[in-house]
Amino acid sequence: MPKIHFDDDKMHEECGVFGVWNCADASAVVALGLHALQHRGQEATGIVSFDGNRFHSHRGLGLVGENFSDARVIARLPGTRSIGHNRYATTGETVLRNVQPLYADFEFGGFAVAHNGNLTNANTLHKALVRRGCLFQSTTDSEVFIHLIAISLYSTVLDRLIDALKQVVGAYSLIALSDQALMGVRDPLGVRPLILGRITSADGSPAWVLSSETCALDIVGAEFVRDVDPGEIVVIDDRGVHSIKPFGREKPRFCVFEYIYFARPDSIVEGMPVYAARKRIGAELALESPVEADVVVPVPDSGVPSAMGYAAQSGIPFELGIIRNHYVGRTFIEPTDSIRHLGVKLKHSANKPILEGKRVILVDDSIVRGTTSKKIVEMVRAAGAAEVHMRISSPPTTHSCFYGIDTPERSKLLAAQHNVAEMAELIGVDSLAFISIDGLYRALNHEGRNGDQPQYCDACMTGEYPIALTDLAEIQSRQLSLLAERS
Numbered sequence: 001m002p003k004i005h006f007d008d009d010k011m012h013e014e015c016g017v018f019g020v021w022n023c024a025d026a027s028a029v030v031a032l033g034l035h036a037l038q039h040r041g042q043e044a045t046g047i048v049s050f051d052g053n054r055f056h057s058h059r060g061l062g063l064v065g066e067n068f069s070d071a072r073v074i075a076r077l078p079g080t081r082s083i084g085h086n087r088y089a090t091t092g093e094t095v096l097r098n099v100q101p102l103y104a105d106f107e108f109g110g111f112a113v114a115h116n117g118n119l120t121n122a123n124t125l126h127k128a129l130v131r132r133g134c135l136f137q138s139t140t141d142s143e144v145f146i147h148l149i150a151i152s153l154y155s156t157v158l159d160r161l162i163d164a165l166k167q168v169v170g171a172y173s174l175i176a177l178s179d180q181a182l183m184g185v186r187d188p189l190g191v192r193p194l195i196l197g198r199i200t201s202a203d204g205s206p207a208w209v210l211s212s213e214t215c216a217l218d219i220v221g222a223e224f225v226r227d228v229d230p231g232e233i234v235v236i237d238d239r240g241v242h243s244i245k246p247f248g249r250e251k252p253r254f255c256v257f258e259y260i261y262f263a264r265p266d267s268i269v270e271g272m273p274v275y276a277a278r279k280r281i282g283a284e285l286a287l288e289s290p291v292e293a294d295v296v297v298p299v300p301d302s303g304v305p306s307a308m309g310y311a312a313q314s315g316i317p318f319e320l321g322i323i324r325n326h327y328v329g330r331t332f333i334e335p336t337d338s339i340r341h342l343g344v345k346l347k348h349s350a351n352k353p354i355l356e357g358k359r360v361i362l363v364d365d366s367i368v369r370g371t372t373s374k375k376i377v378e379m380v381r382a383a384g385a386a387e388v389h390m391r392i393s394s395p396p397t398t399h400s401c402f403y404g405i406d407t408p409e410r411s412k413l414l415a416a417q418h419n420v421a422e423m424a425e426l427i428g429v430d431s432l433a434f435i436s437i438d439g440l441y442r443a444l445n446h447e448g449r450n451g452d453q454p455q456y457c458d459a460c461m462t463g464e465y466p467i468a469l470t471d472l473a474e475i476q477s478r479q480l481s482l483l484a485e486r487s
């Protein structure tokens, strides 16, 4: 059945991972954690638990609530150790065999892995592994870890994992569960996030949590302990938490888009509250690109904190001139061709009394293809706005991301094809401005982008990719087929 896709004009979040060790009702706790991380992936979800003797798993397409709200499903995932994954596919089709955590039985016992990010040499490794006789069950690059661990000549699980990690290139955070330990890993540049938390039980014994974001800690009654460091492996077992750093030291390059859009605003990432960071970005945007207007209106939801920052800095009133319908998912079944044109209106509606006759500053987080921006501007004008000025809280998205974020190919990115004046005309606004890359860095408490020593990954805005794109052609082709699958 044809569907209307709403969010096809956004960079899509990658995936979310969550795991617990030494926790009563571990799988119920993981389901709650995954629920809090639902914004990081809505296509599929899964949990693998260990009960001291056996591993148990449940994986399914759809949302966490659709898969894990039935107590009978959770009851089939017993044990005090459990890991889970929310998937928004960046490689591999959206089919059950690609849903994580992936699980395999090795000579040393069972092993489950859940991975967030993208391996940029997965195709090269895949070919080499197939030549050695490895039989792949899925088309996701995460399965490469399973086979590299299987063929490793080291004896312990940890040594095999390190051996595998030393062969992969990419941006990733992963969590893994063996019968001996829960493990969490961040890539050497720390592009993707991972944090450690702790739940203190009634008897005082700690349960440990690994999560993509801090926003998942509250819901399970956990406290934040620390970020897992770039290039660090955290091993949690019956003796406690151990840290291993098997890679050489590299300058971290955390994904700057986590602050702009991906992370939930109530998360604290790399020590910085996302909500406050977005407000500062909005304030910096107001300093850089002021315009006379009557109201500052966010494109909900992600544009809200930066619009608040813009309004506070400019002194122009903040108003909810666009209302979002929270009860529509990512898609809506399109019953007839005649409502095709409704598209964006099913998700956003204009708050006419706020917009009528006003000079409006619309604040959004990014422009990818520009298709949704154009429709929103049309809607605001149709509601009677006298002028529409658009301000964007990220620099122009000129390049695709190959580090686990779903972006269209470069030729479809509006900013890769047009300058700002042309984009303004295409979107239909009276003026358009993006925050500068230096302004973005300043808003994140830095002195601006430090030349060839940037503090973040900002490749989608600068084209400077910090991690080798070994299998670029294959990554591009897989991203294209995923986009075709979703359109």
Ligand code: SF4
Pocket: 011, 171, 191, 255, 256, 257, 258, 400, 401, 402, 403, 404, 405, 457, 458, 459, 460, 461
């Ligand atoms: S390219 Fe952009 S979206 Fe991708 S990791 Fe780097 S900053 Fe994040």
